[in-house]
Amino acid sequence: MEFDVLIIGAGMAGLTAARSLAESGVRVALLEASSRVGGRILTVREGEEIVELGAEFVHGKPPELWRLIEEAGLETFELEGDNLTFEGQRLQQGEDMGENFSAMEQFEDWQKPDLSFAAFLAQHPEIDDAARQQLIGFVEGFNAADHHDISVLSLGLQQKAEEEIEGDRLFRVRAGYDLVPQHQLARAQAAGAHLYLETSVESMDWQPHRVTLQAQQHERPVCFTGQQVIVAVPLGVLKSGSISFSPQPPALRHATGLCMGQARRFTLIFRERFWQSDPALANLSFFFARDAMPPVWWTAHPANSHTLTAWVGGPRAHQLSGLTPANLAELACVQLATIFARPVEQIRAQLLHCLAHDWQRDPCALGAYSYVSVGGAEASLRMSEPAQGTVYFAGEHTDTTGHWGTVHAAVRSGIRAARQVLDDRDNHIVA
Numbered sequence: 001m002e003f004d005v006l007i008i009g010a011g012m013a014g015l016t017a018a019r020s021l022a023e024s025g026v027r028v029a030l031l032e033a034s035s036r037v038g039g040r041i042l043t044v045r046e047g048e049e050i051v052e053l054g055a056e057f058v059h060g061k062p063p064e065l066w067r068l069i070e071e072a073g074l075e076t077f078e079l080e081g082d083n084l085t086f087e088g089q090r091l092q093q094g095e096d097m098g099e100n101f102s103a104m105e106q107f108e109d110w111q112k113p114d115l116s117f118a119a120f121l122a123q124h125p126e127i128d129d130a131a132r133q134q135l136i137g138f139v140e141g142f143n144a145a146d147h148h149d150i151s152v153l154s155l156g157l158q159q160k161a162e163e164e165i166e167g168d169r170l171f172r173v174r175a176g177y178d179l180v181p182q183h184q185l186a187r188a189q190a191a192g193a194h195l196y197l198e199t200s201v202e203s204m205d206w207q208p209h210r211v212t213l214q215a216q217q218h219e220r221p222v223c224f225t226g227q228q229v230i231v232a233v234p235l236g237v238l239k240s241g242s243i244s245f246s247p248q249p250p251a252l253r254h255a256t257g258l259c260m261g262q263a264r265r266f267t268l269i270f271r272e273r274f275w276q277s278d279p280a281l282a283n284l285s286f287f288f289a290r291d292a293m294p295p296v297w298w299t300a301h302p303a304n305s306h307t308l309t310a311w312v313g314g315p316r317a318h319q320l321s322g323l324t325p326a327n328l329a330e331l332a333c334v335q336l337a338t339i340f341a342r343p344v345e346q347i348r349a350q351l352l353h354c355l356a357h358d359w360q361r362d363p364c365a366l367g368a369y370s371y372v373s374v375g376g377a378e379a380s381l382r383m384s385e386p387a388q389g390t391v392y393f394a395g396e397h398t399d400t401t402g403h404w405g406t407v408h409a410a411v412r413s414g415i416r417a418a419r420q421v422l423d424d425r426d427n428h429i430v431a
């Protein structure tokens with residue numbers, strides 16, 4: 001099976017690159033280990049409920065992603081409602097932490113040597129313990145990161161990047177996020193791209209303008225050859241060594257500057273939105289129970305849905321590692337009984353389903369999403385550099401614009417990798 005360009009991984013990065021190349025007349029093969037496209041976008045439909053087990057939110061107004069959503073004619077809605085904190089045995093408006101978060105504003109103009117967020121906190125004894133715990137909870141929860149590893153320089157770059165796209169606004173795709181990768185696939189295939197599902201790449205041998213991939217397809221060995229390759233698998237997969245590269249592309253050395261973050265999320269579907277019987281909770285959106293496990297929750301407000309979703313990011317996610325949906329459901333019922341001050345039997349009686357996906361144990365992901373470790377702020381830039389007009393990397397971890405760990409980062413990286421491939425072909429680097 002001979003193609004111009006091979007792409008490994010049909011998440012948003014690989015799909016976007018495939019579409020862009022196919023629309024430019026390049027013969028593309030997209031090789032995907034699982035039986036579906038979309039990677040870490042995973043939507044499950046249970047009765048009338050549409051549940052996201054991977055990416056859920058469109059963060060702000062990144063133009064590349066919104067262009068796709070609009071092109072696909074998908075309806076979206078913006079999150080709104082009350083964000084409450086469980087304090088003093090009840091849900092209430094949390095105290096304004098703006099002052100605490102202002103400590104992080106200095107990251108945007110960070111000129112000193114890079115440090116971890118933990119080292120930064122150690123240098124600031126004036127930040128009191130409550131504020132410290134809240135900041136750690138925020139940095140670890142949002143970035144799925146260990147605060148002992150994550151780089152403050154990268155946090156500054158991320159903050160600036162978010163300001164450019166109104167990143168504090170959150171949107172959902174009403175009919176399911178997976179319709180975005182499906183749209184991208186339809187466009188790529190209409191332009192002639194070939195998709196091979198259940199095709200897990202195990203090794204890549206390459207020399208300038210000649211790439212050979214060995215893969216397992218429906219448990220049979222298959223071989224693909226091409227002039228160029230875009231490697232668009234998650235950072236966790238790259239770091240695990242489950243794909244062997246010969247020789248190792250130089251970009252891979254820089255993967256050490258990035259970490260694959262850990263997160264656990266699960267969604268409970270209830271018979272009714274029982275919490276709304278309390279008028280104070282009628283518009284409940286996010287709620288935080290800092291010392292509980294899981295510590296972060298959200299409703300689907302303002303959507304007409306009966307779900308509650310739980311989230312824990314960073315090292316604390318290990319506490320839920322290996323738990324089945326039934327285990328998670330029981331843990332959640334006990335937590336929610338405390339948070340909503342109701343008998344646990346009442347919550348259990350309301351529960352219909354618990355849906356979860358363990359991204360840490362999924363061999364096609366091996367983690368949630370990437371973050372930058374101390375000294376690694378340039379790692380994704382280095383990983384985005386092509387090798388000899390032949391090997392290119394894409395995926396959220398190779399985004400060079402500070403948006404690591406998001407769907408729009410994956411889209412951007414796919415556009416960038418396709419452009420690099422086309423430039424090299426135009427410049428006759430490829431015969």
Ligand SMILES: Cc1cc2nc3c(=O)[nH]c(=O)nc-3n(C[C@H](O)[C@H](O)[C@H](O)COP(=O)(O)OP(=O)(O)OC[C@H]3O[C@@H](n4cnc5c(N)ncnc54)[C@H](O)[C@@H]3O)c2cc1C
Pocket residue numbers: 008009010011012013014031032033034037038039040041053054055056057058059199200201202232233234237243263265359363364365367368369394395396397404405406407408409410
């Ligand atoms: C729980 C969770 C919640 C998230 N929430 C959000 C959110 O709200 N908003 C947001 O913007 N982002 C969110 N993200 C991050 C977002 O999902 C990712 O950044 C983005 O989807 C990554 O796209 P990608 O193309 O880089 O990688 P992926 O989507 O992971 O695609 C990589 C593909 O490579 C395939 N693959 C792996 N190994 C092989 C192999 N050997 N051979 C062939 N194929 C292989 C995989 O099966 C996969 O399809 C979340 C992620 C998780 C896990």
